[in-house]
Amino acid sequence: MFFAIDPANGVAVYEQIVRQVKFAVAREAVKPGEMIPSVRELARELAVNPNTVARAYRQLQTDGVLSSVRGTGLEVAEAARDRCRRETVELIRARLRQVLIEAQQSQLSADELRRLVDTELRTITAEGDS
Amino acid sequence: MFFAIDPANGVAVYEQIVRQVKFAVAREAVKPGEMIPSVRELARELAVNPNTVARAYRQLQTDGVLSSVRGTGLEVAEAARDRCRRETVELIRARLRQVLIEAQQSQLSADELRRLVDTELRTITAEGDS
Amino acid sequence: MFFAIDPANGVAVYEQIVRQVKFAVAREAVKPGEMIPSVRELARELAVNPNTVARAYRQLQTDGVLSSVRGTGLEVAEAARDRCRRETVELIRARLRQVLIEAQQSQLSADELRRLVDTELRTITAEGDS
């Protein structure tokens, strides 16, 4: 469950935490029934205010990803994995779609776009390997 | 210069206007030396607060896309087309890259991503034809 | 939209605000499309921290009762009235049910319970008239 947050990202910190936890559940880095780091622990790890983490965890509860065990902590909900996987793909798809639409509006052809995507993919995976 | 803005888009309204104007210049829907709609006119057209349009136009002047003609209004700057075209491509590329990075973080393979891109491209162009 | 909150109620303050707003929408004290008091205004009115009101309003947004108009305020969502009415009745029913179950567990007969309910109803309405 290790990840980084970027406070100057535009996306709210608590929202970044929400997404990253969902990503982690989706790729089974944490499994249903397991406990996740406590509010205070994750806050320390990310160098963020505990309230911000608490807010993210609250959001994750209303999203059905976490459930609280009184006095003990928060665990990953049973049916969370599939939901997170679906949700993650949907989020990616939606943002991808928006970018592509804007690309089209600015007169880029489908072929130019595919080439762009390929270039970027190669750059990213190359960086990932390094 | 007709376009729509989506107030519930997450992206600020004035920012959407800025981008759309740049898109319009990039694809030569408006050409250097031409006048663009007045603040009030565009505000009425987009059903948006005139202050918001004014702010977008101010930003566009700072960006060198528009220049003011005393007592007359705002015209598209001479060298704007190339700059907009470059800027637009760069914007698209940057956002595309960010989406692809997140996609990769969430365990989507390069192939899955290419398929996703193709699907979305086909959907968009199909919609565009309708 | 005037109501009181009781900080020593056991129920969280933000939750009381959420319920009272839903009550207000349900009984059409505020109607879909209307604006509700600003965060700061209601906070002043209830002698409560603005963050607490903000949290209640956020909850009401995720519940689909309010929707935010950027830079302007929060308005009652279109379909909110029916949802609130249903939800309110359900809340009452659930709590009533729980009390009745406990009553039954403690050997109170259905007739004793009905008498109790009648007595309390009369007391309450009498107080309401005074």
Add this chain to the structure above:
Amino acid sequence: MFFAIDPANGVAVYEQIVRQVKFAVAREAVKPGEMIPSVRELARELAVNPNTVARAYRQLQTDGVLSSVRGTGLEVAEAARDRCRRETVELIRARLRQVLIEAQQSQLSADELRRLVDTELRTITAEGDS
């Protein structure tokens, strides 16, 4: 002395145990002078932390419902039955009253409320028979 506790009830677990023991005494499921299950036994039965049961028993001693017999365990206090009966009725009445007040605030008429009560009573007793 068999009963169930619901950890996601909102009501604290130890408080639920306290109430249920009082209910049991009130309806004479356990009688003054009888021993009640040990902390460990009840904890196992309810799948609850022994500390939680211990805390409930402590509360019940403070409330005069249980009294300790040195080296043996806890027994139901002599005068407990009447006290529990009275206390239980009062608790029920208080909570009933609160629900009815909220119901009234949300514009439910006395008749609608009586109908609701009747419906719920029938549902509960029907379930109890099954």
Add this chain to the structure above:
DNA sequence: GTGGTCTAGACCACC
């Protein structure tokens, strides 16, 4: 002016 976010520090109930 509006809502949205974040930080800091406090208190509570529960296990």
Add this chain to the structure above:
DNA sequence: GTGGTCTAGACCACG
């Protein structure tokens, strides 16, 4: 120790 709630005060983007 845990999460949950509340307060106080700050900064930001938006209209």
